[in-house]
Amino acid sequence: xxxxxxxxxxxxxxxxxxxxxxxxxxxxxxxxxxxxxxxxxxxxxxxxxxxxxxxxxxxxxxxxxxxxxxxxxxxxxxxxxxxxxxxxxxxxxxxxxxxxxxxxxxxxxxxxxxxxxxxxxxxxxxxxxxxxxxxxxxxxxxxxxxxxxxxxxxxxxxxxxxxxxxxxxxxxxxxxxxxxxxxxxxxxxxxxxxxxxxxxxxxxxxxxxxxxxxxxxxxxxxxxxxxxxxxxxxxxxxxxxxxxxxxxxxxxxxxxxxxxxxxxxxxxxxxxxxxxxxxxx
Amino acid sequence: xxxxxxxxxxxxxxxxxxxxxxxxxxxxxxxxxxxxxxxxxxxxxxxxxxxxxxxxxxxxxxxxxxxxxxxxxxxxxxxxxxxxxxxxxxxxxxxxxxxxxxxxxxxxxxxxxxxxxxxxxxxxxxxxxxxxxxxxxxxxxxxxxxxxxxxxxxxxxxxxxxxxxxxxxxxxxxxxxxxxxxxxxxxxxxxxxxxxxxxxxxxxxxxxxxxxxxxxxxxxxxxxxxxxxxxxxxxxxxxxxxxxxxxxxxxxxxxxxxxxxxxxxxxxxxxxxxxxxxxxxxxxxxxxxxxxxxxxxxxxxxxxxxxxxxxxxxxxxxxxxxxxxxxxxxxxxxxxxxxxxxxxxxxxxxxxxxxxxxxxxxxxxxxxxxxxxxxxxxxxxxxxxxxxxxxxxxxxxxxxxxxxxxxxxxxxxxxxxxxxxxxxxxxxxxxx
Numbered sequence: 001x002x003x004x005x006x007x008x009x010x011x012x013x014x015x016x017x018x019x020x021x022x023x024x025x026x027x028x029x030x031x032x033x034x035x036x037x038x039x040x041x042x043x044x045x046x047x048x049x050x051x052x053x054x055x056x057x058x059x060x061x062x063x064x065x066x067x068x069x070x071x072x073x074x075x076x077x078x079x080x081x082x083x084x085x086x087x088x089x090x091x092x093x094x095x096x097x098x099x100x101x102x103x104x105x106x107x108x109x110x111x112x113x114x115x116x117x118x119x120x121x122x123x124x125x126x127x128x129x130x131x132x133x134x135x136x137x138x139x140x141x142x143x144x145x146x147x148x149x150x151x152x153x154x155x156x157x158x159x160x161x162x163x164x165x166x167x168x169x170x171x172x173x174x175x176x177x178x179x180x181x182x183x184x185x186x187x188x189x190x191x192x193x194x195x196x197x198x199x200x201x202x203x204x205x206x207x208x209x210x211x212x213x214x215x216x217x218x219x220x221x222x223x224x225x226x227x228x229x230x231x232x233x234x235x236x237x238x239x240x241x242x243x244x245x246x247x248x249x250x251x252x253x254x255x256x257x258x259x260x261x262x263x264x265x266x267x268x269x270x271x272x273x274x275x276x277x278x279x280x281x
Numbered sequence: 282x283x284x285x286x287x288x289x290x291x292x293x294x295x296x297x298x299x300x301x302x303x304x305x306x307x308x309x310x311x312x313x314x315x316x317x318x319x320x321x322x323x324x325x326x327x328x329x330x331x332x333x334x335x336x337x338x339x340x341x342x343x344x345x346x347x348x349x350x351x352x353x354x355x356x357x358x359x360x361x362x363x364x365x366x367x368x369x370x371x372x373x374x375x376x377x378x379x380x381x382x383x384x385x386x387x388x389x390x391x392x393x394x395x396x397x398x399x400x401x402x403x404x405x406x407x408x409x410x411x412x413x414x415x416x417x418x419x420x421x422x423x424x425x426x427x428x429x430x431x432x433x434x435x436x437x438x439x440x441x442x443x444x445x446x447x448x449x450x451x452x453x454x455x456x457x458x459x460x461x462x463x464x465x466x467x468x469x470x471x472x473x474x475x476x477x478x479x480x481x482x483x484x485x486x487x488x489x490x491x492x493x494x495x496x497x498x499x500x501x502x503x504x505x506x507x508x509x510x511x512x513x514x515x516x517x518x519x520x521x522x523x524x525x526x527x528x529x530x531x532x533x534x535x536x537x538x539x540x541x542x543x544x545x546x547x548x549x550x551x552x553x554x555x556x557x558x559x560x561x562x563x564x565x566x567x568x569x570x571x572x573x574x575x576x577x578x579x580x581x582x583x584x585x586x587x588x589x590x591x592x593x594x595x596x597x598x599x600x601x602x603x604x605x606x607x608x609x610x611x612x613x614x615x616x617x618x619x620x621x622x623x624x625x626x627x628x629x630x631x632x633x634x635x636x637x638x639x640x641x642x643x644x645x646x647x648x649x650x651x652x653x654x655x656x657x658x659x660x661x662x663x664x665x666x667x668x669x670x671x672x673x674x675x676x677x678x679x680x681x682x683x684x685x686x687x688x689x690x691x692x693x694x695x696x697x698x699x700x701x702x703x704x705x706x707x708x709x710x711x712x713x
Contacts, residue, residue, distance in 0.1 A: 015366060015375040038406040042392060042399075049394045120389045121407060122366035278368040279296065 017275075023264070024271045029124045039131035043106070044138050058139035059146050062094040069094075073211045082213045082244035088154050092241050093210040093234040095147045099140040100172045100230055101201045103133040107180025108197045112187050115281050125274050126267075129184045133177045140169070151241065161240045164248065168236035171252075171259055175229040178262030185266075185273040188281050209234055214246055222246065226254030229262070285340035286459060286490050287364060292373035294334040294359050294514075333359045334514045337373070344488040348505035348522060350498065350529055356514040357494045361461050364492070379490075380409065382457025388448035393437035397428055397447055400436050404451045418454045426450035453480045460484045463494045478504070498526050499641075499671050530668070534643055537666040539568035545585050553591065554650050554659050557627060558583040561646065561665045564633070573670040574641050574688055580632040580665070582648060590622045595630045596649040596657075601686050602642040611651070620654070640688040641671035 029036075048054040066087055073079040074086030081089035107129035111118065114128050151158065187193035208230040214222055225231045232255025238245030246252065334356040341347050349357045362368045365381050390407035391400050401422055405415040415422075423429045426447040428439070436444055462481055478500065485491050485504070495501050501508060502522045509519040510529045518525050539560045542548035548555040560568040564577040572578045580597055596611040610632060612619055618628075646665040649657045676683070 011378075013366065013377045013381075015363060015370065015377065017370050017372060034412050035406045038403050042395065042403055045399065046392060046394050117390055117407060119367065121383070123407065123409070275369040278362065 018271075021268050022271055023267050024124065024126050024274070029126055029130075032124050032127055035123055036127045036131050036134070039127060040135045043131060043135035047135070047139075055139075055142055058142040062091060062098050062143050063146065065094050065098075066091045069211050079212045080216070082215055082238070082242075084156075084238075084242050084244055085154050088150050088156065088242065089213070089238065089244075090211065091147055091150050092238050093208075095140070095143045096169065096172050096233050096237050097205065097208065097210050097230065098143060099136050099169075100176045100233065101205070102139065103136040103173070103176035104180055104183075104201060105197050106136065107132040107177065108183035108187060108193055110180075111184045111277065112191070112194070112281065118281050119278050125277055126181075126270060129180045129270075130177065133173060133180055136176075137173075147241070156242060158241045159243065161243065161247070163240075164236065165240045168233050168240065171229060171236070171256060172233040174263050175233070175259045178259060178264075178266040181263075181266030181270045185270045188273065188277050204228075204230065213238075213244070214251070223250040223254055226251040227258055229255040229259040231255060232259075284343070286343050286378045287341040287375070287492070288339075289360075289364075289375040290338050290373055292334060292337040292360070292363060292370050292375055293332060294356075294363060294368070295371040296331050296333055332514050334363070334370075334511075337511075337514075337516055339509060339516065339519070341490055341492065344485075344490060345507060346485045346491040346493060346505045348501040348508040349492065349494045349511060350496075350501060350508055350526065351511035351517070355511040357511055358463055359514075360511070361463055361492060361494060365461055377459065379458030380455075381459045381461060382408065382452065382455040383461040383463070388445070391436060391444070391448055394435055396433050396435055397423075397439070398432045400447070401451055404448065405455075408452065408455050410455060422447075422450045422454050425453065449476065457484075457489070459490045459492070461492045461494075498530065499676075502526055534668060535666070536569070536668060537663070538562065540664065548585075549661055550584070550650075550659055553586070553588045554593070555585045555587070556582070556648075556661065556664075557585060559648065559664050561667050571670055572667060573672050574639065575636045575672055577636040578634050580634070580646065581629065582664075583627060583629045584650065585627050586623045586625055589625045592620055592653050593623045593628070594619070594651050594654060596651055597632055598647040598649065599639075600645045600647065601640065602644070605686050607639065607644075607686055637690040638687055639669045640683060640685055641669050643668050 048057060051057065053060065069090040070087045074081065074090070079086075110128045110132040111125070117123075117128070118125065183193050183197060207228055209216075209225075214225055214231055214235050217225055232246075232252040235246040236248070236252055239247040333354075337356070337360060349360065351357050359368075361383070363370050364375060364377055365383055388404075390404040392403065395403065398419075401419060402412070402415055406412065423432060426443070426449070428443050428447050431439065431443065436447070439447070460481065462477070481491060481493065481504065491504075493501060493505060505522050507519065508522045508525045510517045510525050518528060539558075540556075541558045542556060545555050545557070548557060550556055558581070560579075560581045561572075562568045562579055562581075563570050563572050564579055582595060582597075584595075586593060594611050596609055598609045599607045601607055612630065614620075644667055645663050646667075648661045648664045650659040652658050671683075
């Protein structure tokens with residue numbers, strides 16, 4: 001009798017209408033990790049194609065902003081900088097800030113920019129805004145090298161607190177992704193998002209202690225300030241690198257809590273809107 | 282007994298009215314709609330909508346090639362989109378077993394700034410291939426597309442043919458268990474269509490399952506084991522291709538093979554001429570009998586002339602489905618009434634059209650009644666509408682669209698004039 005070599009049973013996809021609220025299938029997202037990798041790689045490859053300056057743009061943006069801030073806020077307005085040289089004080093905040101705002105802008109517009117994918121092929125839609133935020137990490141690393149250069153220039157040597165840095169970066173990432181999910185999900189239905197995002201990023205910059213220190217506020221207001229998660233990120237970066245600002249404490253805890261709420265609610269909103277993406281986009 | 286690899290149970294997809302047209306929604310619209318809803322009564326939810334698909338229950342067996350036919354908006358593409366998970370159903374359920382690939386996605390995920398090589402990886406990943414799998418098939422894909430020399434050139438510099446070939450090569454190497462093909466025949470040139478259909482045939486022969494959506498009914502009939510006809514989102518009929526397609530065609534197109542007007546007072550025309558009868562029929566048959574690409578057929582027109590002494594003639598203009606004028610014909614010198622004054626009375630013109638002239642498809646005949654060979658005094662568009670059917674025997678194994686507005690049988694001679702790879706024996710000398 002012949003031995004029948006039965007192939008492994010193929011996974012059966014069960015298709016049905018989804019109802020109510022829920023979170024995206026993160027296991028499925030993990031199975032599509034190669035796709036996420038390729039989408040990040042595409043974003044990174046394409047971002048500076050046919051530009052004269054290429055990846056230098058990742059340096060120019062925070063550097064130019066630092067220059068303008070130093071002249072107007074540091075010198076003319078005399079904004080305090082917690083006893084650090086103002087350019088370094090500004091740059092330590094601008095590097096994570098640029099990562100956050102780029103991630104926010106790119107992920108918010110990512111779904112509409114991928115119309116032909118969304119309407120033609122299935123994969124977890126979450127991969128698109130996620131890849132858009134993660135692709136910003138490459139720019140962040142380039143800008144971070146600039147920040148290290150500035151530290152060397154001002155002869156500032158970070159101490160052991162620097163090990164906290166990845167956590168603050170993660171906080172920026174979570175915030176960026178959370179808001180990006182909300183906005184990208186809505187952008188499918190309302191193209192207003194395209195106009196809202198740059199405006200939002202601008203207001204958010206003013207509401208974040210980038211040009212000025214959070215130490216201008218006294219407790220309990222400083223803790224309340226943590227409602228803006230980027231306040232926690234920026235203060236955390238300064239604390240970890242320059243030894244000033246607000247370290248892990250009430251402000252950062254509030255920031256982390258808010259960021260988490262943004263992420264989970266963003267995932268839920270995204271999941272709920274996802275079912276009509278292909279019909280509306 | 283094999284089990285179905287695709288099963289759907291009362292699948293339905295509902296679109297709210299306006300959801301399709303109002304694609305570029307803005308927040309302002311939403312706010313004003315919300316305000317109106319607060320002030321006015323709430324709209325009834327069900328009434329303002331459209332079921333693109335309703336109560337569709339079907340099972341597709343392993344290895345079956347299933348054709349989906351139906352008019353525009355019948356729900357064919359919606360069904361494929363639900364089964365490939367691009368969009369969610371509103372009601373019902375479906376089960377799909379195995380990897381689904383689709384030739385509807387040719388070129389999906391291609392980025393014009395990236396090189397050919399980069400796009401193969403990106404597009405492959407988007408279509409669901411693993412990186413190792415793409416590595417393994419890469420050379421084969423590049424060879425299939427014939428773009429090995431340009432792999433490191435951005436695809437925006439490719440010709441549209443190269444672009445399409447590369448895109449198709451990626452999709453063709455996906456090796457899905459289930460393949461969806463949606464109207465690929467409409468994309469690309471004849472050679473490309475041939476490639477697509479060839480690939481589909483390969484997939485089917487390997488015992489994999491194919492869902493084929495097309496308006497090309499010859500291809501559907503030639504390739505499919507079974508056909509599902511969708512009408513207004515519901516299954517109108519399913520079964521073996523021949524009979525289902527025949528009934529679909531009978532419904533989809535209203536032929537006008539015969540028109541008769543007995544009363545000269547109300548017949549179409551004017552105070553100089555009026556029509557009495559128009560017909561199209563196969564030679565030796567009756568109006569309404571089938572005409573295929575091989576059949577000689579006859580146009581007949583009868584008309585009253587009310588103004589004695591007019592030098593009348595008729596002109597018949599035949600248009601194909603796409604509105605291309607195939608010919609303009611009328612009685613010329615040598616026909617008995619050419620350039621003679623017509624007395625008042627009833628006249629009949631008969632025009633014989635040989636077989637092996639027209640291509641298959643719907644044809645529309647327009648009639649002109651002309652004075653002095655130049656001035657049209659009456660024109661009747663769409664006087665007759667008829668289908669020239671295809672003839673499957675004469676297609677030489679090709680099921681795609683037979684291009685061209687005519688389809689003559691021409692005299693061909695093929696002979697061997699050389700041996701092996703040598704030069705031709707003797708060039709045929711031109712006569713001095």
